[in-house]
Amino acid sequence: MEIRSLTERKRPLRVLALLDALARATISPSPLRVVHELAYLANVLAPVFDLSPYSASLLKRRSGPYYPSLQQTLDEMVGRGMVIASELRYVHVPEESRYRLDAHYRLNRELSQPALLEYRRVYSDTSEVLFLDELAVAYSTLAEEQLGRATLQDARYAHADVDTNNVIDFGEWAPQAAANFSRNAALSFAPHGNLQPAERLYMYLDHLRMRSAGGR
Numbered sequence: 009m010e011i012r013s014l015t016e017r018k019r020p021l022r023v024l025a026l027l028d029a030l031a032r033a034t035i036s037p038s039p040l041r042v043v044h045e046l047a048y049l050a051n052v053l054a055p056v057f058d059l060s061p062y063s064a065s066l067l068k069r070r071s072g073p074y075y076p077s078l079q080q081t082l083d084e085m086v087g088r089g090m091v092i093a094s095e096l097r098y099v100h101v102p103e104e105s106r107y108r109l110d111a112h113y114r115l116n117r118e119l120s121q122p123a124l125l126e127y128r129r130v131y132s133d134t135s136e137v138l139f140l141d142e143l144a145v146a147y148s149t150l151a152e153e154q155l156g157r158a159t160l161q162d163a164r165y166a167h168a169d170v171d172t173n174n175v176i177d178f179g180e181w182a183p184q185a186a187a188n189f190s191r192n193a194a195l196s197f198a199p200h201g202n203l204q205p206a207e208r209l210y211m212y213l214d215h216l217r218m219r220s221a222g223g224r
Contacts, residue, residue, distance in 0.1 A: 018062075019077065019078070019081045020081055020084070020085060020123075021123060021127045022047075022062060022078075022081075023078060023081050023082050023085055023091075024085065024090065024091075024115065024120050024123055024124055024127070025124070025127055025137075025140055026043060026046055026047055026050065026140065027043065027091065027113060027114065027115050027120075028115060028120075028124050029046070029140040029141050029143070029144035030042065030043070030046060030144050031114065031115060032141060032144060032145070033141075033144035033145045033147065033148040034148060035144070035147070035148055035155065036114045036115075037092075037094055037095075037112035037113055037114040038112060038113050038114065039110075039111075039112050039155070039156055040079075040110050040111055040112070040113070041071075041072060041155075041156030041157070042155050042156045043078075043082065043113060044072070044073045044074050044075055044078065044079070044156075045072060045073055045147075045155070045156050045157075045158065045159050046143070046144060046147055047062075047073065047075055047078055048066065048072075048073035048075075048159055048162075048165070049143060049147065049159065049162075049190075050062065050139070050140060050143055051063050051064065051066075051178075052162070052164050052165075052178055052188060052190040052191065053143065053190060053191060053194060053209060053212065054139065055179075055188060055191045056191060056194050056195065056205050056208050056209060056212075057135045057136075057138075057139040057205045058135070058205075059134075059135060059136060059139060061178070061179055063075070063180075064177065064178055064179035064180035065175055065176060065177045065178065065179075065180040065181070066175070066176055067173065067174070067175055067176075068165065068170050068171070068172055068173065068174055068175070068176045069172065069173070070102075070172050071101070072156065072157060072159050072160060072165075073159055073165065082113065085120075086113075088119070089116055089119050090115070090116055090119045090120040090123070091113050091114070091115060091116060091120070092113070092114050092115070092116050093111040093112070093113055094111065094112050094113075094114070095110075095111060095112045096109065096110070096111045097109075097110050097111070098110065135205075138206075139205075142205075142206040142209055142210075143209055146206075146209045146210045146212075146213040146214075147213055149210070149213060149214065149217065150213065150216070150217050150220070151217070151220075151221070154216075154217060154220045154221070157220065158213075158216040158217070158220050159216075160220075161216050161219035161220050162190055162216060163189035163190045163192070163193040164176060164178050164187075164188060164189045164190040165190075167189055178190070178191075190212070193212060193215070194208045194209065194211070194212040195208065197211045197212070
């Protein structure tokens, strides 16, 4: 009998929670790129809330973050009717020399709400739910054309120490404090001040917004 890890068992809830956070931030239906980008930001910025990254490494792609396991789970949720996919189309992925299905995603509240309520109940004594909600709202302050593309300016993703098609490690093998430049950047704002974790998320996302717009 196959024994799945805790991370694998939690992945469907994580996908639903990401879509729920995006919907609460009025980014719904959410393009595929946006879902994967928020998942990446949730991983790389989790330590700002003293949380462990759900996944602390990924393959660097020229087009931005993409998690095959997350996409597989998202497709499974569509198959189970808990997530609704729209605007389906195939897009060419040059770095992979193939086409990939693209879509916009939103929750089917009738089927997904019981699982989301249970998720919020189980994690009510942690900062995870608050973190995802605050992150999504901070993310929603980006311009529409920046959504799904902001991590190309992210301190960890854009760093030149990892080339395209190589693995970015921000804590899975390397020490987190040394490897997670995004976390370090978020914590560097007002280092002697008393900023709340949510305020640091907003400041870091504003930093990405300005860099994506050509500012500094």
